[in-house]
Amino acid sequence: MYDDIVKDLDPLFNPKSVAHIGATNNRNKWGFSTITSLIHTYKGPIYPVNSHEVDIQGLKVFKKVTDIPGPVDMAVFTIPAERVANAMEDCVQKGVKAAVIISAGFAETGPEGQKLQDEVLAIARGGNVRFIGPNCMGYWSASSSVGAFMLPLLVRNGPLAFVSQGGNVGAAVVVAGYERGVGFRHYVSCGCAADIQIEDYIEYFGKDPNVKVILTYIEGINDGQKFIDVVSKVTPNKPVIMLKPGKFEAAAAAIKSHSGALAGSYEVYDAVCKKLGILRVDNPEEMLDVALGLLLQPLPKGPNVAIITPGGSYGVLCTDACEQEKLNVVKLPDKTIAELDKIFPPRWSRGNPVDPAGDRNFIAYLTAPERLLALDTVDALIFMGFGGFSLFGNLIAQQREV
Amino acid sequence: MYDDIVKDLDPLFNPKSVAHIGATNNRNKWGFSTITSLIHTYKGPIYPVNSHEVDIQGLKVFKKVTDIPGPVDMAVFTIPAERVANAMEDCVQKGVKAAVIISAGFAETGPEGQKLQDEVLAIARGGNVRFIGPNCMGYWSASSSVGAFMLPLLVRNGPLAFVSQGGNVGAAVVVAGYERGVGFRHYVSCGCAADIQIEDYIEYFGKDPNVKVILTYIEGINDGQKFIDVVSKVTPNKPVIMLKPGKFEAAAAAIKSHSGALAGSYEVYDAVCKKLGILRVDNPEEMLDVALGLLLQPLPKGPNVAIITPGGSYGVLCTDACEQEKLNVVKLPDKTIAELDKIFPPRWSRGNPVDPAGDRNFIAYLTAPERLLALDTVDALIFMGFGGFSLFGNLIAQQREV
Numbered sequence: 001m002y003d004d005i006v007k008d009l010d011p012l013f014n015p016k017s018v019a020h021i022g023a024t025n026n027r028n029k030w031g032f033s034t035i036t037s038l039i040h041t042y043k044g045p046i047y048p049v050n051s052h053e054v055d056i057q058g059l060k061v062f063k064k065v066t067d068i069p070g071p072v073d074m075a076v077f078t079i080p081a082e083r084v085a086n087a088m089e090d091c092v093q094k095g096v097k098a099a100v101i102i103s104a105g106f107a108e109t110g111p112e113g114q115k116l117q118d119e120v121l122a123i124a125r126g127g128n129v130r131f132i133g134p135n136c137m138g139y140w141s142a143s144s145s146v147g148a149f150m151l152p153l154l155v156r157n158g159p160l161a162f163v164s165q166g167g168n169v170g171a172a173v174v175v176a177g178y179e180r181g182v183g184f185r186h187y188v189s190c191g192c193a194a195d196i197q198i199e200d201y202i203e204y205f206g207k208d209p210n211v212k213v214i215l216t217y218i219e220g221i222n223d224g225q226k227f228i229d230v231v232s233k234v235t236p237n238k239p240v241i242m243l244k245p246g247k248f249e250a251a252a253a254a255i256k257s258h259s260g261a262l263a264g265s266y267e268v269y270d271a272v273c274k275k276l277g278i279l280r281v282d283n284p285e286e287m288l289d290v291a292l293g294l295l296l297q298p299l300p301k302g303p304n305v306a307i308i309t310p311g312g313s314y315g316v317l318c319t320d321a322c323e324q325e326k327l328n329v330v331k332l333p334d335k336t337i338a339e340l341d342k343i344f345p346p347r348w349s350r351g352n353p354v355d356p357a358g359d360r361n362f363i364a365y366l367t368a369p370e371r372l373l374a375l376d377t378v379d380a381l382i383f384m385g386f387g388g389f390s391l392f393g394n395l396i397a398q399q400r401e402v
Numbered sequence: 403m404y405d406d407i408v409k410d411l412d413p414l415f416n417p418k419s420v421a422h423i424g425a426t427n428n429r430n431k432w433g434f435s436t437i438t439s440l441i442h443t444y445k446g447p448i449y450p451v452n453s454h455e456v457d458i459q460g461l462k463v464f465k466k467v468t469d470i471p472g473p474v475d476m477a478v479f480t481i482p483a484e485r486v487a488n489a490m491e492d493c494v495q496k497g498v499k500a501a502v503i504i505s506a507g508f509a510e511t512g513p514e515g516q517k518l519q520d521e522v523l524a525i526a527r528g529g530n531v532r533f534i535g536p537n538c539m540g541y542w543s544a545s546s547s548v549g550a551f552m553l554p555l556l557v558r559n560g561p562l563a564f565v566s567q568g569g570n571v572g573a574a575v576v577v578a579g580y581e582r583g584v585g586f587r588h589y590v591s592c593g594c595a596a597d598i599q600i601e602d603y604i605e606y607f608g609k610d611p612n613v614k615v616i617l618t619y620i621e622g623i624n625d626g627q628k629f630i631d632v633v634s635k636v637t638p639n640k641p642v643i644m645l646k647p648g649k650f651e652a653a654a655a656a657i658k659s660h661s662g663a664l665a666g667s668y669e670v671y672d673a674v675c676k677k678l679g680i681l682r683v684d685n686p687e688e689m690l691d692v693a694l695g696l697l698l699q700p701l702p703k704g705p706n707v708a709i710i711t712p713g714g715s716y717g718v719l720c721t722d723a724c725e726q727e728k729l730n731v732v733k734l735p736d737k738t739i740a741e742l743d744k745i746f747p748p749r750w751s752r753g754n755p756v757d758p759a760g761d762r763n764f765i766a767y768l769t770a771p772e773r774l775l776a777l778d779t780v781d782a783l784i785f786m787g788f789g790g791f792s793l794f795g796n797l798i799a800q801q802r803e804v
Contacts, residue, residue: 108759217715219718309570316648323651323653329652329656347506347511
């Protein structure tokens, strides 16, 4: 049991039918927005479950999951916490294989909520129901186009996969990606992660050939050793990015009341990330930038960098940023300087960064890169300042693959 | 001489007529884009100066500045460096009061360029011509709507003023401001700053009542003591923001070849900024964010912060960021928790950050701030996560003015 993550999670990411326990016509409830998300994304059978409704957006409503005539692969929960256990029992009886429990009021609220959560977990485990949450915003997956999400989520299909212990930060990153044209194969708001753990999602994403880069927002991990065991098999083949708050005490307290997780020692996370090759980022914007860089660029062979820019100040800021990141802005050999002397005006910087100081010969700008990339001493080229003022992310053009 | 900065620089920022030495119909030259910028911004008389042209975009062309019939307040230079000294002599003869020397090939190129620059400076000083540059991109000012700028610069009129030792970074910030609806009273690319120094611009901006926040991108300062003397009079009344690269050696070398400035010790700059109350930022994006924050928000009375957010993960990240910045995420008194208990569902965080955990009662979200701001222990409120994922800048709502 629980040893084949693909078999376990496929009913979640590729459900053949979906029940929504707590779907409603009441626009003031999350069950309204979630059923709306489902209807607008999922093309298979959807069964709303609600004891008071008859018809929801044209779909026939069932009083209980067990009343649904056909098989149900996956169930969405938006009912109050105290009713989740009973409904989970119905799911077990019905043979539901996977669920997403959006309902809050579990481990994040304290001991009583933790007890409720343990009860739900025991029922699900007993019936082989794997579930996301509780206390989450839902998930979106392109593999079967299923969006069981509280908010109206604009998301593109694409090569990223993201498990986030924060629904709002996760949604903001996904929507920011949408605005930039970046797509997600899967996005999971994992909440308290009572059953399916963060490392389980990472393992599943690692095995999905459509996923190229894995993003994580992690407040706390339940089983550190299992995390290390699982993730160490993923990172050699697929980049994993981690945003982990909780450096300071007050944030650790906020984490406890948000996802019910223990923040853990920041230093331990640092060490683990270093060992596993997980890329740490400091904020959501940087997470998306790094993901984009990994998607769009080959990894450079080493830390030696050449910079070419039409703006001296870009070159200065970029040099500072490179050194901050321990990249080496290499000295150009005399031969290369002599070559560039032929194509740039005499006022050019005659060094790295290569700054032709306002030269209007754009052919020169376009021929200089190949001369720099031909050097054995240059692992990567930053060709920047031809648009916005971002230093990295979309402006790094790199040459040599590892 | 040079003791009344307003009188000195007014002919620059409020010219009654403008000559453009090196204006051209040749679209491959900067003199074309600069005269185009001028024509599209400035409503007073414009006199193109070029020995080979007769008509430029409908304007009569003069062979020399001295041939212009009317008085000339300000002159723009886009001719090659070696011809600037002669043209400056013409300007002195004509009684020109201010100039912007866009031409490059001066101190930034080495000893010979430095000599040329000293020569131009001596001529200008002899004739009381104050000038921007050399080796700059020009400037834009809303006070008389004058844009003598190399690039097509989208800029809004507004309460910021910006002196930048990098034309490209400066332009990028101004254009990013345009995109966000933020305006600039003045923007100067100061280049090598041979005559008018960075502190002169800061002093002038400090005396312009239309300027609310002063932005600076500084690679190096020529006269540290004068800078301290001047800026110390400005910062008590008007915020000054500084972006200063050159933390690392390679960046310092890039600075030398870019603006001809000496980077100086980063630690010294740190100390000076602290003493003068200059706000340091790490990158252009942050400069604009901080400027926006200063424009849109009163300064808080102290470091004690309350956070309210519909997203627990926003609260966690924000708490981490607050502590990083040495802001204190205060403990809420029991009385306030009891008050919030009445408006939020039982699952709310019952602490600071105030996280109602997905409550859909938006009235509650809107009444909670006043309860938090009523506390003596709260100096500022961060009301966040109701839009994007930015932690600061446009999301900080602060209460008490200093």
